[in-house]
Amino acid sequence: MFFEGSEKKVEILVHNEKLSLLNDVSDAFWAELVIRCNAKILSSIRNAECKAFLLSESSLFVWDNYFLILTCGETNLVNSVEYFIEQLGVDTIKHLTYQRKNEYYAHAQPSCFGDDVKRLTKYIPGKAMRFGAMDSHHNFIFHQDNDFKAATDDKTYEIFAYQICHDASNHLTRHGLAANDIREFLKLEQLIPDFQLDDFVFQPYGYSVNAIRGRQYLTIHVTPQADSSYISFESNVNLIDLLPIILDVLKPSSFDLLCYNETQFQTLTDKSVPQDYVSQSLVQQKLTNGFLVNFANYILPTQQFTQATVFEVDGENHEL
């Protein structure tokens, strides 16, 4: 069955002198904020600098001066932004960035990016753009248009892997798989040693993990089913350096990289992206909020014919 793994994401920095997100905001607030977009909190971990909530649809991370929420499926993440503004006031927001990946079941979504931008600009003037071609993998970004300037060391790395190899898909859809099996399969100990982990195995399959260490975080969301597999990684750890390990495990037919403030993007990808992959899209844009954004989509060319994907034709088929 198809599941829309594509995420929407909001990052809100607050005026930290007015509001401490760790001290002044209760867990009940975050629970309600998550409910507003049609998700719920499954579990959480925390350290002195960060709280990480694992959600029924992806993740929420809270630091003292900002929070980050990613939601997949048919969530309406702008509802959560509206809740934040209603409860804490738009003036607490120092800077907002909203990002949305293209979907494959777009007709089932409660809104499109244009709808989201219309609602956000009722509160916050901003700029909207697309990274990647319309007819290929792409991400939309909306960001607040104010005098905020991002610090050059405020870096984010995202990997979106599609069509993972049959072995990986078979492994990750095995019945009765334990969280620990998936941690080992994804080589988490090698990728992020000494991180605190919080993970969840969905039924019949699917996996999410939040990992934190100090201010560092990594979150991975796995939609493993063959034919529509999708695995996303987001972190402030340099994922381009970890790409060879990740690609060796998943062997995706296609993957995207999206990075904020990685000035060595080309040098690092030249080193880390295997030569078998070719670039379909390469986009670089300096945003007026100071972020340098790089987006790249890579594919693995094929010479092999495969068969068509055949669907069951009945009234209850949700794949079509």
Next chain:
Amino acid sequence: MFFEGSEKKVEILVHNEKLSLLNDVSDAFWAELVIRCNAKILSSIRNAECKAFLLSESSLFVWDNYFLILTCGETNLVNSVEYFIEQLGVDTIKHLTYQRKNEYYAHAQPSCFGDDVKRLTKYIPGKAMRFGAMDSHHNFIFHQDNDFKAATDDKTYEIFAYQICHDASNHLTRHGLAANDIREFLKLEQLIPDFQLDDFVFQPYGYSVNAIRGRQYLTIHVTPQADSSYISFESNVNLIDLLPIILDVLKPSSFDLLCYNETQFQTLTDKSVPQDYVSQSLVQQKLTNGFLVNFANYILPTQQFTQATVFEVDGENHEL
């Protein structure tokens, strides 16, 4: 402004001993059939064997024993199938094939392929499949499941070209462009000499042409605007042989081929697809109705970074 060029297509063969589509069916019938899916007839041409109607959203071709309708935009083509069945009875249908390309503004469509299949199977039992990866260009095909077997010489060729080069996009979006300029630009005289042509230049841009000669047909639909350009070709003339001319004019960043009953697909594409392009998807499937279907998606790898696509942010922006 974005326009959804992606087509839906229906081909219906009739029991020709019971019904002659050229002699027994009036132009008023076709006009109404087209209106039902939310399009209209702009003009038509005919010869002894074929009538070709140019539509506000693509094309309709009628031969004595079958018809073919392609519609783009936000049309609901299954409405037209229902009209045909209401008026002429489901028993006149010898075989039906419904095809639908993935859309980029899927949330604006009146239905998804799954909805269409549900409606079609109320009248006609059938099979549904997808050619191409979910996260890449793909086409859905639904076909009637009965004892019909396609003739081996019943061949169809489709090309879908995306992200045409800047020169082609600039040329095709020029103000005041005449149909003849576009015919020359597309090298129609070289592609299909001695065909009868019927074409239309849309405002502010966009172009459609129907071409017929005997039972042969070609139709081209041009959505030329930079950033979301899309040009489709469909014909029973061998378009793989013509591909070098077409690619030389359009230089698309990506294109797809979809062919019915071309048994030499690999040999022909090896000869006609320039080496610069690599295959992202290659699909081959023999359908139970006798058609051999090949689908291939090619991309032009890039080493060049481009800038993001920036959108105007206001309430009236329909691009988002």
